[in-house]
Amino acid sequence: MLFSIPLKFDLLKVGSCQHPECVALRGGSRRAIDFPALVGLIEHPQYGLLLYDTGYSKRFQSATRRFPECLYRVITPVNLPPEQELLAQLESRGIAPKDIDTIFISHFHADHVAGLRDFPAARFVATGAEHRLCGKLGRLGRLRRAYLNDLLPGDFEARLSFAEQAPVLPMPAEWEPFREGRDLLGDASLMGADLPGHTASQLGLAFRTVEDGTVFLVGDACWKIEGLEGNAPPSRLAYALFHNRRDYNDTFGRLRALHSSARPPEIIPSHCSTTWTRRGGTRRILRA
Numbered sequence: 001m002l003f004s005i006p007l008k009f010d011l012l013k014v015g016s017c018q019h020p021e022c023v024a025l026r027g028g029s030r031r032a033i034d035f036p037a038l039v040g041l042i043e044h045p046q047y048g049l050l051l052y053d054t055g056y057s058k059r060f061q062s063a064t065r066r067f068p069e070c071l072y073r074v075i076t077p078v079n080l081p082p083e084q085e086l087l088a089q090l091e092s093r094g095i096a097p098k099d100i101d102t103i104f105i106s107h108f109h110a111d112h113v114a115g116l117r118d119f120p121a122a123r124f125v126a127t128g129a130e131h132r133l134c135g136k137l138g139r140l141g142r143l144r145r146a147y148l149n150d151l152l153p154g155d156f157e158a159r160l161s162f163a164e165q166a167p168v169l170p171m172p173a174e175w176e177p178f179r180e181g182r183d184l185l186g187d188a189s190l191m192g193a194d195l196p197g198h199t200a201s202q203l204g205l206a207f208r209t210v211e212d213g214t215v216f217l218v219g220d221a222c223w224k225i226e227g228l229e230g231n232a233p234p235s236r237l238a239y240a241l242f243h244n245r246r247d248y249n250d251t252f253g254r255l256r257a258l259h260s261s262a263r264p265p266e267i268i269p270s271h272c273s274t275t276w277t278r279r280g281g282t283r284r285i286l287r288a
């Protein structure tokens, strides 16, 4: 049965940047708000420790030292205090980099993959559609879309598999309009959902937690949870950077419908400071 195995789950904040609120929420103010880079740390009773994205890392600074990659850093200044670094947060829980079994990659933007090189033993799961898009772009095209190849390990391809290869299972009725997902671990505990629009494709993760809630990690399919509550999509300027506006609207609309349903899962966008604050920061459910 779907979600019969509950998973331990903690949300971590791994660096942040600042943008005007109106970028993330149409009609919002011009004041700068925090865009945390949120990372999911998950423990499965059989498959061990899993990550959803890695957030920022020191490697982001080195990958953006040269021109033209340095432009990325100028446009998006990153704040990463030492105590927020992913390796430091894992170490404080007694977790070594080699202990991470799998990293699920929402998409290949630098703020989601900057720490991949820190995990030499992990295998990676992403969508094939997103991977194909990255492969087609030249150096400038990648930069324009916030992809930085230097952040990927040398053996990245050998360790990568695609969500589309996992079997399709129907989602429970209360997940409408998300009707099916990919059974990423083969035991129906962790379902992958395609959330296209922001990029060619994005991998969302759905699962049940030991706290007996259901969680839906949605990457950049929505930037602020208030956007789903009040039907406020990102700014027109942000849309200009999206891969496909129609797909983005479709994904955003489906998330809104799910969010306003009778028993919605906790929808967690990767950069939502409101979600981070409402959860009370990290809860240390896992190896605390």
Ligand SMILES: [Zn+2]
Residues within 6 Å of the ligand: 109, 111, 112, 220, 270, 271
């Ligand atoms: Zn992002």
